[in-house]
Amino acid sequence: MSMSDTVAQMAPPDRPDRRPPRRIGAPFLTTPALVFVTIGLLAPLALMLRNSFNRFDPAELMISAFTAENYVKFFTDAFYQEVLLRTLGISALATAICLVAGVPVAYFLARHVSAFAKRMLLIVILVPLLIGNAVRTSAWMLILNDRGVLASVLGVFGYEGPLGLMYTATAVTIGLVSVLLPFMIITLNSVFEAIDANLEDAAGSLGATHLTVMRRVVLPLALPGILAGTVLCFILSMNAYATPVLLGGPTFHMMAPTVYQQVAKAMNWPFGSALAFILMSVTLILTVGVSALVQRKYRRWSE
Amino acid sequence: MSEVVLQDVAKHYGDAVAVRNMTLRIADGELVALLGPSGCGKTTTLRMIAGFVDATSGRISVGGRDVTGLPPNRRNMGMVFQNYALFPHMTVAQNVAFGLEMRKVSRADAGKRVREALARVRLGQYGDRLPKQLSGGQQQRVALARALVIEPDVLLLDEPLSNLDAALRHEMKIEIRQLQQSLGLTTVFVTHDQDEAMSTADRMVLMYQGGVEQIGPPAEVFGRPRTAFAAGFLGIPNLLAGRMTPDRAGFAFEAGPTVRLQGQPPIAGRAFLALRPEEISLSTEPPATGRNALAGRVEIMTYHGSAVEYQLRTDAGPMLSARLRAPGLGGQPVLPGGTAVWAHWAPEAGVLVNEH
Amino acid sequence: MGNAQAKTIRIGYTAISVLVIGFVVLPLIFIVWMSFFSNRILSLPPEGYTLDWYRRAWQMADFRNGFFLSLRTSLIATAIALILGLPASFALARARFPGRETINTILMSPMIVPGIVGGSSLFVFFLEVEFLTGWRIAGSSPGLIAAHSLIALPWMIRLVTTSLIGMNPSVEEAARSLGAGPLTVFFRVTLPVIKPGVIAGSLFAFVNSFIDLEKSLFLVGPDRTTLQIALINYLEWNFDSTIGAVATVQIALITLLLLVTDRYAKLSRAF
Ligand SMILES: Nc1ncnc2c1ncn2[C@@H]1O[C@H](COP(=O)(O)OP(=O)(O)OP(=O)(O)O)[C@@H](O)[C@H]1O
Ligand SMILES: [Mg+2]
Numbered sequence: 001m002s003m004s005d006t007v008a009q010m011a012p013p014d015r016p017d018r019r020p021p022r023r024i025g026a027p028f029l030t031t032p033a034l035v036f037v038t039i040g041l042l043a044p045l046a047l048m049l050r051n052s053f054n055r056f057d058p059a060e061l062m063i064s065a066f067t068a069e070n071y072v073k074f075f076t077d078a079f080y081q082e083v084l085l086r087t088l089g090i091s092a093l094a095t096a097i098c099l100v101a102g103v104p105v106a107y108f109l110a111r112h113v114s115a116f117a118k119r120m121l122l123i124v125i126l127v128p129l130l131i132g133n134a135v136r137t138s139a140w141m142l143i144l145n146d147r148g149v150l151a152s153v154l155g156v157f158g159y160e161g162p163l164g165l166m167y168t169a170t171a172v173t174i175g176l177v178s179v180l181l182p183f184m185i186i187t188l189n190s191v192f193e194a195i196d197a198n199l200e201d202a203a204g205s206l207g208a209t210h211l212t213v214m215r216r217v218v219l220p221l222a223l224p225g226i227l228a229g230t231v232l233c234f235i236l237s238m239n240a241y242a243t244p245v246l247l248g249g250p251t252f253h254m255m256a257p258t259v260y261q262q263v264a265k266a267m268n269w270p271f272g273s274a275l276a277f278i279l280m281s282v283t284l285i286l287t288v289g290v291s292a293l294v295q296r297k298y299r300r301w302s303e
Numbered sequence: 304m305s306e307v308v309l310q311d312v313a314k315h316y317g318d319a320v321a322v323r324n325m326t327l328r329i330a331d332g333e334l335v336a337l338l339g340p341s342g343c344g345k346t347t348t349l350r351m352i353a354g355f356v357d358a359t360s361g362r363i364s365v366g367g368r369d370v371t372g373l374p375p376n377r378r379n380m381g382m383v384f385q386n387y388a389l390f391p392h393m394t395v396a397q398n399v400a401f402g403l404e405m406r407k408v409s410r411a412d413a414g415k416r417v418r419e420a421l422a423r424v425r426l427g428q429y430g431d432r433l434p435k436q437l438s439g440g441q442q443q444r445v446a447l448a449r450a451l452v453i454e455p456d457v458l459l460l461d462e463p464l465s466n467l468d469a470a471l472r473h474e475m476k477i478e479i480r481q482l483q484q485s486l487g488l489t490t491v492f493v494t495h496d497q498d499e500a501m502s503t504a505d506r507m508v509l510m511y512q513g514g515v516e517q518i519g520p521p522a523e524v525f526g527r528p529r530t531a532f533a534a535g536f537l538g539i540p541n542l543l544a545g546r547m548t549p550d551r552a553g554f555a556f557e558a559g560p561t562v563r564l565q566g567q568p569p570i571a572g573r574a575f576l577a578l579r580p581e582e583i584s585l586s587t588e589p590p591a592t593g594r595n596a597l598a599g600r601v602e603i604m605t606y607h608g609s610a611v612e613y614q615l616r617t618d619a620g621p622m623l624s625a626r627l628r629a630p631g632l633g634g635q636p637v638l639p640g641g642t643a644v645w646a647h648w649a650p651e652a653g654v655l656v657n658e659h
Numbered sequence: 660m661g662n663a664q665a666k667t668i669r670i671g672y673t674a675i676s677v678l679v680i681g682f683v684v685l686p687l688i689f690i691v692w693m694s695f696f697s698n699r700i701l702s703l704p705p706e707g708y709t710l711d712w713y714r715r716a717w718q719m720a721d722f723r724n725g726f727f728l729s730l731r732t733s734l735i736a737t738a739i740a741l742i743l744g745l746p747a748s749f750a751l752a753r754a755r756f757p758g759r760e761t762i763n764t765i766l767m768s769p770m771i772v773p774g775i776v777g778g779s780s781l782f783v784f785f786l787e788v789e790f791l792t793g794w795r796i797a798g799s800s801p802g803l804i805a806a807h808s809l810i811a812l813p814w815m816i817r818l819v820t821t822s823l824i825g826m827n828p829s830v831e832e833a834a835r836s837l838g839a840g841p842l843t844v845f846f847r848v849t850l851p852v853i854k855p856g857v858i859a860g861s862l863f864a865f866v867n868s869f870i871d872l873e874k875s876l877f878l879v880g881p882d883r884t885t886l887q888i889a890l891i892n893y894l895e896w897n898f899d900s901t902i903g904a905v906a907t908v909q910i911a912l913i914t915l916l917l918l919v920t921d922r923y924a925k926l927s928r929a930f
Contacts, residue, residue: 027756037766037809040806044777045780048776108673119926125683128687131687132913149689149693177682181679182683185679239774241876260775264782353832377838390848401834406838450836453838459836
């Protein structure tokens with residue numbers, strides 16, 4: 001073959017500028033966003049962590065120091081521990097309710113509803129989620145207050161006494177559940193959809209009742225996803241601000257409103273910062289711990 | 304003139320070699336099929352020609368012009384992708400017009416050429432549809448029209464038929480070949496289906512582990528595979544290891560017996576005798592002299608509609624498969640498993656191939 | 660398993676779902692309904708219907724200005740999220756590079772860090788910058804917009820990245836081989852193909868910025884309150900259907916935006 005001849009006669013290589021453009025280093029495309037998040041979130045958080053070791057002074061606001069006194073104050077003052085315990089208790093309760101109420105709805109949407117109806121129902125569920133805390137809690141105030149919708153409805157049945165629901169733990173729990181449920185339902189719905197429906201039919205054809213199918217097949221498979229949804233709900237309710245403030249009233253203290261109160265009203269930045277980090281750490285430790293525990297149990301299940 | 308020349312083209316991904324020193328010359332108007340098993344470097348080769356992959360070394364030229372460093376949009380090549388790659392947000396006509404628009408062809412002129420291109424692939428009525436409103440075969444024809452309308456120097460097709468069902472694949476195969484011939488387009492066609500390569504290509508390039516195993520017209524490659532891999536890939540299951548006898552007229556199996564060869568080029572060292580199952584006859588009596596024969600025993604017998612396939616264990620050791628016409632179609636009566644038989648073939652039916 | 664049993668199960672699930680979804684949605688239905696009551700004090704049954712509350716809400720400067728401030732802030736925040744988020748999404752979806760996971764986590768972190776914590780740290784940060792430099796950021800427009808862009812950014816990146824990952828890459832190569840240069844490919848092919856993701860990302864970014872309460876709480880100034888802050892400020896002292904009217908407008912707006920988004924993207928994928 002005369003290949004080498006042909007190649008020798010080839011036109012000279014094109015000008016260097018006609019080489020394909022080198023791809024701009026991809027990581028640099030993230031730089032503007034990264035800088036923005038670093039300045040807007042990471043740096044303030046770092047500063048906050050540092051501030052939590054400073055000393056508060058009513059005249060000077062903050063005195064640079066390196067002291068653990070803010071953390072000590074939290075763990076020696078029964079008031080703040082009670083706030084944390086109340087936050088934990090309400091969050092656990094609200095999450096549990098969401099789990100129990102969310103599983104059947106998510107399963108229903110995944111298995112028993114046409115594609116169009118599901119799309120519409122998802123929007124119906126998403127509106128309360130994306131409507132904002134201010135509007136949602138005011139809607140609940142409308143229902144729960146002593147002369148509100150619930151009282152009027154009960155009045156029809158002859159109940160006349162004051163409801164006394166507003167500004168209670170019950171009201172806060174109701175409010176939290178109503179915002180967390182959509183999250184739970186949407187998360188669990190995708191989890192159930194990822195499970196092959198044939199598995200359930202297979203189990204059913206082997207003689208398992210529906211409850212057995214759920215307990216032995218669906219829930220074990222869905223467990224990691226259920227765990228993720230539960231953790232999400234728990235975190236969100238640990239950090240809830242608007243619901244406890246508006247439905248719990250001025251004397252019902254939870255963590256996030258207390259952080260706001262310390263930072264923005266009392267201007268006690270060191271203590272407010274310490275509170276914020278205690279809140280985040282407790283939430284993190286609990287969710288990681290519970291996830292690990294559940295996953296250990298899950299592994300035993302699947303053996 | 305759009306002769307495509309690849310000179311010592313190689314592509315390395317780190318330590319892995321996707322294509323090793325490939326030298327290939329595709330004549331103007333020729334259709335060359337790149338054939339080979341998965342991962343052998345077909346797509347990489349095609350994408351280097353298209354300009355999507357930079358060659359690690361070597362040069363590529365089209366019509367005497369070195370295109371090695373040119374970006375894909377300056378190469379004037381039409382490419383058809385395995386998954387069609389139609390623009391989902393444009394109508395069929397807009398898809399086809401895109402390349403003309405890039406070439407700043409006037410609106411009126413472009414409209415005319417788009418209509419012609421769509422008519423050529425028999426989709427004249429579908430200009431206003433969106434790709435998702437078309438069937439797979441229709442989408443593939445749009446992709447073809449879109450690649451052809453720009454009057455490319457080279458047409459590149461990467462497994463264009465693999466997403467179609469068998470009937471459509473056959474139809475499209477013929478259509479592509481007819482279009483290519485009537486337009487006289489230099490074409491590279493990637494496939495891992497030998498029938499596709501056989502029925503479309505002027506020449507085929509058999510690739511294996513990044514290198515060229517054999518190049519030639521399909522009939523030649525099929526008839527005279529040169530390596531054990533080529534023979535195996537082209538569907539010859541019987542590969543018997545051995546050596547040519549010094550007089551070059553015989554082949555000594557490693558397993559023992561020697562058979563006669565006829566019309567085979569000399570090969571030094573270890574080689575294989577490739578035997579197509581259809582070339583082998585079976586008989587319970589020793590065959591006539593003049594035919595090569597091995598004694599053995601039927602191990603497995605399976606029906607395949609018009610044929611019966613036998614797996615034989617030869618007395619010398621190696622397995623042989625033979626494919627005979629079914630008894631209903633004039634073939635001999637079925638030989639049940641365990642039958643002692645002679646497998647025999649004409650000396651010119653055996654093809655001698657290199658180990659590598 | 661009998662058909663009757665399957666039917667019972669179905670009815671059971673339907674009943675529970677109606678109750679649960681009702682619990683979530685009914686409060687909103689009530690607030691919309693009652694915003695038309697003519698009752699002075701909010702209670703059932705209605706004494707008559709009126710549009711007065713809407714007129715009143717419009718006449719209240721806090722609500723009117725709050726609405727426009729929120730609108731403007733969220734629009735600008737969405738635009739900033741678009742500008743910062745598009746390139747980042749491309750890098751995250753298309754390239755493999757060391758640190759990619761870390762960068763992704765950092766970019767998503769505004770979604771993960773609790774609003775109150777993020778808001779208070781930003782507030783303190785702004786004030787400390789002010790002590791040092793004299794620039795007033797907390798309570799200013801730029802400060803508020805920065806906080807809202809931070810809310811919007813992760814939603815944008817999440818949805819755009821998803822649609823980029825779902826895009827067939829040979830479509831871009833096809834355009835290249837047809838003669839389009841990199842910029843033409845981007846504007847004529849890539850952007851139109853991922854348009855649904857960009858729209859969904861923008862809408863989620865906008866909505867989540869619009870309804871934000873926790874971060875804004877720290878950053879609004881005396882005469883620049885967002886609509887959400889104006890709402891809870893009003894709730895502190897009053898409870899009448901003016902709230903209902905404002906809430907109804909917001910519900911209508913957000914439902915509309917969700918319906919629009921639904922046309923372009925699978926909503927559940929955003930979470
Ligand atoms: N971007 C890449 N990075 C690393 N290795 C690659 C890359 N692209 C291809 N390869 C490797 O190069 C070799 C050849 O790949 P190529 O896609 O060309 O094969 P192919 O012949 O087209 O196979 P198939 O029939 O499966 O499409 C393979 O081993 C593949 O793993
Ligand atoms: Mg390939």
